[in-house]
Amino acid sequence: MAFVSFWIPCFVIGTDIALSCQNANDFVDASSPGDIVIGGLFAVHSKMLRPEEYPIKPVIQNCAGFEIQVFLQTLAMIHAIETINNSTLLSGVTLGYEIYDTCADVTKAMASALRFLAKFNSSEDDVVEFKCNYSDYVPRIKAVTGASYSEVSMAVSRLLALQLIPQVSPSSSAEILSDKIRFPSFFRTIPSDFHQTRAMAHLICESGWNWIGVIATDDDNGRFALESFGVQAMANNVCIAFKEMLPAYLSDNTFHTKVDHAIEKIVKETRVNVIVVFMRQIHVLKLFKKAIERNVNKIWIASDNWSAAVKISTIPNIRQLGTIVGFGFKSGDISTFQDFLRNLHEKPTENNKFLHEYIMLLSVCAHLEYHDFQMCISNQSRDELFQNAEDKHHIWRDDFLKANIEPGFIHSTILAIYAIAHAIKGQCKGRNCKDPSAVTPWELLEELKKVTVSYDDREIKFDSNGDLSISYDLLLWKEIDGHMEITTMAQYDPEKGDFIFEDEEKKKEFLDLKKVQSTCSQHCRPGQMKKVTESPHTCCYECVYCPENHYSNRTDMDYCYRCNNKTYWAPINSTTCFRKTVHFLAWTDWFAIFLLLLFAFGLVLILSVSVIFTKNVNTPVVKASGGLTVCYIILFSHFLIFLSTVFFIGEPTEFKCKTRQALFGISFALCVSCILTKSLKILLAFSFDPKLQNFLKCVYKPIPIVVTCTGIQVIVCTFWLIFRTPFVEQNFSIPRAIILECNEGSVVAFWMMLSYIAALAFVCFIFAFKGRKLPENYNEAKFITFGMLIYFIAWIVFIPVYATTFGKYLPAVEIIVVLISNYGILCCTFLPKCYIIIYKQETNTKSAFLSMVYTYSTKSAGSVAVSQISLDSKSSSSRATVLDSCKPEKNSVNGNCHFREPGQKETTGKVLPKNTTGTMARRRLSSI
Numbered sequence: 001m002a003f004v005s006f007w008i009p010c011f012v013i014g015t016d017i018a019l020s021c022q023n024a025n026d027f028v029d030a031s032s033p034g035d036i037v038i039g040g041l042f043a044v045h046s047k048m049l050r051p052e053e054y055p056i057k058p059v060i061q062n063c064a065g066f067e068i069q070v071f072l073q074t075l076a077m078i079h080a081i082e083t084i085n086n087s088t089l090l091s092g093v094t095l096g097y098e099i100y101d102t103c104a105d106v107t108k109a110m111a112s113a114l115r116f117l118a119k120f121n122s123s124e125d126d127v128v129e130f131k132c133n134y135s136d137y138v139p140r141i142k143a144v145t146g147a148s149y150s151e152v153s154m155a156v157s158r159l160l161a162l163q164l165i166p167q168v169s170p171s172s173s174a175e176i177l178s179d180k181i182r183f184p185s186f187f188r189t190i191p192s193d194f195h196q197t198r199a200m201a202h203l204i205c206e207s208g209w210n211w212i213g214v215i216a217t218d219d220d221n222g223r224f225a226l227e228s229f230g231v232q233a234m235a236n237n238v239c240i241a242f243k244e245m246l247p248a249y250l251s252d253n254t255f256h257t258k259v260d261h262a263i264e265k266i267v268k269e270t271r272v273n274v275i276v277v278f279m280r281q282i283h284v285l286k287l288f289k290k291a292i293e294r295n296v297n298k299i300w301i302a303s304d305n306w307s308a309a310v311k312i313s314t315i316p317n318i319r320q321l322g323t324i325v326g327f328g329f330k331s332g333d334i335s336t337f338q339d340f341l342r343n344l345h346e347k348p349t350e351n352n353k354f355l356h357e358y359i360m361l362l363s364v365c366a367h368l369e370y371h372d373f374q375m376c377i378s379n380q381s382r383d384e385l386f387q388n389a390e391d392k393h394h395i396w397r398d399d400f401l402k403a404n405i406e407p408g409f410i411h412s413t414i415l416a417i418y419a420i421a422h423a424i425k426g427q428c429k430g431r432n433c434k435d436p437s438a439v440t441p442w443e444l445l446e447e448l449k450k451v452t453v454s455y456d457d458r459e460i461k462f463d464s465n466g467d468l469s470i471s472y473d474l475l476l477w478k479e480i481d482g483h484m485e486i487t488t489m490a491q492y493d494p495e496k497g498d499f500i501f502e503d504e505e506k507k508k509e510f511l512d513l514k515k516v517q518s519t520c521s522q523h524c525r526p527g528q529m530k531k532v533t534e535s536p537h538t539c540c541y542e543c544v545y546c547p548e549n550h551y552s553n554r555t556d557m558d559y560c561y562r563c564n565n566k567t568y569w570a571p572i573n574s575t576t577c578f579r580k581t582v583h584f585l586a587w588t589d590w591f592a593i594f595l596l597l598l599f600a601f602g603l604v605l606i607l608s609v610s611v612i613f614t615k616n617v618n619t620p621v622v623k624a625s626g627g628l629t630v631c632y633i634i635l636f637s638h639f640l641i642f643l644s645t646v647f648f649i650g651e652p653t654e655f656k657c658k659t660r661q662a663l664f665g666i667s668f669a670l671c672v673s674c675i676l677t678k679s680l681k682i683l684l685a686f687s688f689d690p691k692l693q694n695f696l697k698c699v700y701k702p703i704p705i706v707v708t709c710t711g712i713q714v715i716v717c718t719f720w721l722i723f724r725t726p727f728v729e730q731n732f733s734i735p736r737a738i739i740l741e742c743n744e745g746s747v748v749a750f751w752m753m754l755s756y757i758a759a760l761a762f763v764c765f766i767f768a769f770k771g772r773k774l775p776e777n778y779n780e781a782k783f784i785t786f787g788m789l790i791y792f793i794a795w796i797v798f799i800p801v802y803a804t805t806f807g808k809y810l811p812a813v814e815i816i817v818v819l820i821s822n823y824g825i826l827c828c829t830f831l832p833k834c835y836i837i838i839y840k841q842e843t844n845t846k847s848a849f850l851s852m853v854y855t856y857s858t859k860s861a862g863s864v865a866v867s868q869i870s871l872d873s874k875s876s877s878s879r880a881t882v883l884d885s886c887k888p889e890k891n892s893v894n895g896n897c898h899f900r901e902p903g904q905k906e907t908t909g910k911v912l913p914k915n916t917t918g919t920m921a922r923r924r925l926s927s928i
Contacts, residue, residue, distance in 0.1 A: 027100070027115065030074060030352040032081070034096020035434045038420060039116045040077050041146030041156060043104040044070050044354055046282045047250045060111060063103035065250075065282060066361060068374070068404040069309065070148055071354055073170065074099050076410045077145055078352075079340040080417035090425055093433045098141065101354070102152050104280070109152045113159045116141040120436055134163045138437045141165065142444055143420045145413070149280070150174030150193075150221035151248070157186040164442035168419055170412035173304060174224045178465035185445055187466040189415040189453075190304070190329050190408075193225050195494040199327055199472055200276060200301055201232035202497060207513050209274045210238050210539040210556070211520040215262055215287065216278040219248035225278040225303065237556070239520060239539035241272045246283055255286070263290050266298065273518035276301045281309045292317050299516055302326025307475050308406040311374045313484045323513065324477040329408030330470055330491065337410055338402060345396040362397055408473070415453055415468070423447040469494060476509060526553050526575040529560045545573040548735070566732045580732075583808040584740040585649050592649045595815050602642040602823065606635050609830045612837055619844050621833045625780070626678055633706075634674045634829065640667030641822045648811040657726040657742035662717040664818060665753040669713035672760040675829065676709065677702045679767035679784055713756055720749035731806070739808055758795065761788050783828040790824030 029044070046065030081095045100112035117128045120138045131137060143166040147153045153172035160167050161184050169177075169188045177183050178192050204212060214229065216222035226243065233240060244262040247255045266275060275298050277284060284306045292315070299322055306312055307326025318324075349356035365376030424439065426447040431438045452461040453468075460468055476489040489506050490499040501507040524530055524543035529552050531542045546552050546560035551574040553561075563570050568577035585592050610632070617628050625631055640663060647660035681702070724746030731739035744750040765788035768781045798817040805813050836844055 027112070028098050029101045030078065030097070030099040030354055032078070032096050032351060034081075034085070034094040036093065036142050036424060036436060036439055037096040037098055037140060038081065038417070039112075039141040039144040039146075040074065040097055040099035041102050041109055041112055041144060041148070041152065042070050042074050042077075042099060043067065043148040043152070044074060044101045045103045046280070048103050048105050048108065049251075060108055063101060063108075066357065067281070068311070068401070069281070069406050069409065071358060072401060072405060073148070073409055073413045074354055075341070075344065076334075076337055076413040077417055079337050080414045083336065084417070084421045089421055090428070090433070093424070093428060095421065095424075099354075102147055102149075104149060104152070106152050106155045109147055109156050110159060113144075113156045116144060116160065116165065117163060135440070135442065137163060137440075139163055139165060139441060142424070142436070142439050142441055143168065143448075145170065145416045145420070147172060149219075150177060150224065151219045153177060153186065154183070154220055157183045161185050164445050166420065166423070166441060166445045166448050168416040168448070170416045171305075171409055172221075174221050175228050176220075176224050178467055180465060183466075185441075187419070187448060187462055189412040189419065189468050189470075191470060191472070191494055192465070192467050193228050196304060196327055196472065197225065197229040197232045198497065199474075199492045199494070200229060201236040201238055202492075203301070203325070203474070203499075204233070204238050204274065204276075205236040206499075207274075207516075208523065208555075209516075209518040211241050211271055211518050211537075212238060212274040212276060213242045213244070213266060213269060213272045214240055214276045214278070215244045215246065217248050217280060217283055218245040222248070222278050229276065229278070237538070239537040241269055241520070241537075246279065246287070250282060250286075259287055259290050262287065263294050263296065266291070266296055267294060271518070271520060272298075273516055274299045274301065276303075277306070278303045279305065281306045281312060284309070284312055285315070288312065288315055288318065288321060292320055295320065297322040299513065299518070300324045300326075302475070304328055304408070304472075308408060308486050310404045310406070310486075313477060313486055314374065318477075318484050319479050323516075325489070325513070326475045326477075327472045327492065328406070328475050329412055330473050331407030331411040332415075334405070334407055334410050334414070337414070338405075341398055341401050344398065344401070359396070362400075419448065419451050419453050419462075420444075422451045422453065426450065474499060474510075478509075523555045524552075524557065525555060526557075527573040528552060529557050546570070548572050549577075550574070551576055566730070567738060569736050580736060580738045582738045582740050583734075584651050585808050585811050587650050589808075591809065591812055595645065595649065595812060595819070598819050598823075599642050599645055602819070602826070603639065605826065606639050606642070609826075609834060610635055612834050613830075616837050616844070619837065620846055620848075621836050621844050625833055626681070630674060630678070631830075634671055637667045637671035637674065638822060638826050641671065641818060643667075645815045645818055648815045652728045652740050652742045654728060657728055658721055660742070661726065661744065661750065661753065662721060665717055665757065666710065666713050668757050668822075669760060670706070670710045671825065672757060672764055673706045673709035675784055675787075675825070676760060676764040676767065677705050679764050679781060680705075709760055713753065716749065716753055716756060720746060720753070724749060733806060739806070739810075741808075741810065754795070758792075761791050764788055765792075780829075780832075783832050787825040787828030790828070791821040794820040794824065 030040075044067055045063035046067050047063065048061045049064050077097065077099065081097055084090060085094050098115075100109075100115070102109035102112065114128060116139060118140050119127055119129055120140045129137065144156070144160060145168055147156055147169060148171050150172040151174075153167070153169050154174070154177065157167050157177070164185045167186050169186070169190075171190065172188060173190055173193045173196060175193045175197075177186050177188065178194075180186075204210075212233075214226060216226045222245065226245075230240060242265050244258070244265060246258050246262065249255075266272070277287070277300060279287070284302075297320065302324060304327055307328045312318070344355070345359075347355060349359065361376070365372075423444050424433065424447075427433070427439055427444055433439055449462060449466075452459045460470070462468060471494060472492040473488045474490040474492055476487050477484055478487060479485070488502075489509050490501045492499055499510070501510065520535070520537060520540040521530075522543065524541075528543040528545055530538075531544045532538065533540055533542055535541075549563050549570050550560035551563065551570045552559075553575050563577035567580055569580050570577045587593075587596075613622050613625075613628060613631050616622050622628065622631070644660050644664035644667065647656045647663065650656070726742050726745040729741055729743035731741055733739065765785060768784035768788065770781075794817045798813065802810070802813050842848060
């Protein structure tokens with residue numbers, strides 16, 4: 001197969017002295033031979049020294065800014081490899097390493113990655129072959145650990161993906177690196193930034209903050225972190241007041257200007273009291289020093305890059321910045337690594353330039369105080385260091401290394417090496433892995449996907465995105481004995497998305513954070529809702545009260561909930577809904593009690609009349625009323641009418657709604673039907689009009705009349721109850737109450753029932769009106785007429801009142817009209833008779849009654865006789881017959897009527913046949 005190769009030159013140009021690499025091995029910063037070599041990429045130096053603003057020649061520049069924390073990561077990698085080689089994990093196969101310093105620069109990292117791609121055991125170690133198929137290609141490096149920053153990892157991973165060389169990073173957390181299409185060979189032993197940004201947004205939301213600022217580094221890692229955080233913040237209703245991006249490279253001439261601008265922005269935004277910072281440690285250091293100068297006091301939320309950075313926590317006057325909380329990777333046991341550090345000074349430095357440089361830095365900076373010592377180490381370039389340390393005495397300080405340990409990064413680095421080692425173990429089954437060609441990167445990649453590692457007393461493995469699902473520690477920086485200590489406040493579980501507190505004291509520290517306000521607007525209290533203003537941010541709003549029948553039960557609600565159904569209501573500015581009061585005409589209501597008293601009085605009246613009539617059953621008044629049976633029927637119907645009013649009171653039920661109108665309608669129809677027969681009977685008894693008498697004789701059938709008239713009402717009510725039966729209904733017309741009432745089911749049937757009763761009453765009224773001129777001492781027809789008039793007046797008034805009344809007293813309107821009409825008919829029908837029975841006993845005898853009837857009959861018959869004689873004497877006007885008197889004689893059975901001529905003495909005339917006064921009187925008496 002044809003291939004093209006190229007040779008990798010190596011140049012290192014210092015500030016003053018140009019040092020060229022004689023071979024590629026000079027480019028390696030730390031190495032150790034082994035059967036299988038693992039590469040390492042770490043930003044041990046924080047910046048590149050550039051003689052010009054922009055590069056002119058394609059040369060790799062010298063580095064400056066020694067980073068103790070990253071240097072410790074390289075030592076953790078070396079420690080893990082040595083531990084594995086001294087164990088039985090790989091059964092005699094030794095691991096080697098080549099560690100390169102990326103200087104936080106993508107270009108330098110790419111040069112190191114090219115070194116990894118070089119073919120193993122080639123005559124030239126720096127030759128990279130370009131082939132169509134790399135399945136059988138054996139590179140010098142089988143796997144890579146690193147890089148320190150996501151921006152570098154993205155570039156390196158794309159290059160390593162050409163040969164599918166596994167890359168396991170202990171610190172690159174950008175969410176985009178989980179994309180296995182673009183980064184198929186990338187793994188990491190930390191969670192994705194997705195979980196970190198979600199945890200941050202959750203912390204901010206839980207603390208009641210919604211108006212924050214964000215400062216990030218203007219590189220891939222900062223931009224992706226800012227984008228991910230923006231999504232999570234929006235999901236948690238958190239608004240970003242401002243975003244400031246600082247240059248990724250400290251050599252950028254605008255760096256300090258943009259730091260000043262960011263500080264100025266923080267100072268001006270007085271409502272923003274929480275700042276989220278996604279930056280590298282060196283950038284945070286510069287930012288905080290400027291913030292201390294301007295007396296900025298805020299809550300700072302740290303990303304995992306610097307949340308446990310000792311060199312930042314030891315800045316003089318760091319406490320003036322306010323409160324710092326952050327998220328760091330949860331660590332495991334690193335006690336063996338601390339033992340390794342204690343013996344580090346015994347390690348040779350020939351193959352570890354980092355260690356050699358650190359020892360020289362100790363010689364130059366050891367006389368300084370802790371923070372100044374750190375600054376001295378960070379600001380030395382390699383060339384300056386070599387010049388300043390030539391005549392210095394070499395000393396050793398292992399306390400400085402221990403003080404700068406960030407356990408999360410150390411543990412994740414060790415996990416990365418062990419994950420690679422387990423993958424090698426899996427691939428070496430049945431193979432002689434002492435032969436490096438037996439291990440191919442792409443096969444190792446497949447084994448890595450199946451690896452499980454021990455973490456926090458449990459076995460975990462890489463997910464489909466190449467990430468390890470480990471938890472975060474929520475860190476709190478607090479001053480203890482005059483020193484800023486980084487303490488663990490809680491644990492954040494990415495799977496559950498919640499904080500776990502070890503004890504109540506830690507939880508109290510968390511709750512203390514909520515005392516700080518960082519909102520665009522004041523929190524809307526329960527009972528209020530947000531009203532968005534002209535601001536583009538949803539967190540800037542006004543608080544308005546919830547309208548009636550709406551409520552809010554939490555702070556900062558976007559809208560008020562509507563009370564879920566018609567049975568609840570809420571006033572303005574309500575935090576809950578209240579059940580509407582159910583109203584009906586209760587038994588305990590004062591008006592209901594008054595109506596019940598009227599009902600009770602009616603029953604007493606009926607009972608009294610019944611007793612009076614029963615005791616005087618044989619008297620003419622009782623007999624003239626139709627007898628005891630008819631009176632009882634009428635009184636019983638009055639009782640039922642009174643009883644029907646009881647069903648209008650109390651909580652409506654289906655039974656009450658169906659019973660009350662039917663009972664009233666049928667009983668009232670029965671009452672009026674009986675009274676109608678009495679009216680017909682009275683008119684028939686005292687009528688002298690032959691034509692009317694003939695008609696009344698044909699019509700007057702008491703039992704059929706009562707049965708028919710009542711039966712029609714029964715039919716109407718039966719059809720009503722079957723097809724459109726009344727039912728209980730909730731009336732919501734009153735805002736804060738429910739009127740429990742009976743819906744009549746059919747308005748047509750209801751008014752048909754009332755109209756039928758009115759029709760019966762009207763017929764009864766007509767017949768009673770015709771018989772209104774009965775004997776004065778017993779004019780029943782006249783009283784029936786009055787009773788019907790009371791009925792009509794009551795129900796005429798009822799119609800408009802009933803139509804315009806609503807509420808719980810609507811049934812009372814019908815009760816009143818029923819009581820008035822019933823009392824009117826009852827009193828007019830029976831009280832006059834009772835008066836006669838009790839107070840006019842002398843008129844309640846047969847003789848007195850007969851005399852009264854004879855007197856009325858005499859007058860009526862005389863009128864008829866005069867009319868007849870006038871007709872007969874048309875031919876003889878001088879003769880006239882005048883009825884003088886017709887009185888019952890003591891010894892006369894028939895009673896004689898005496899006639900006389902004008903001017904003559906009274907003579908006894910002949911008795912009138914059939915139409916005589918006596919005959920008429922007896923006939924009317926028997927009729928009555």
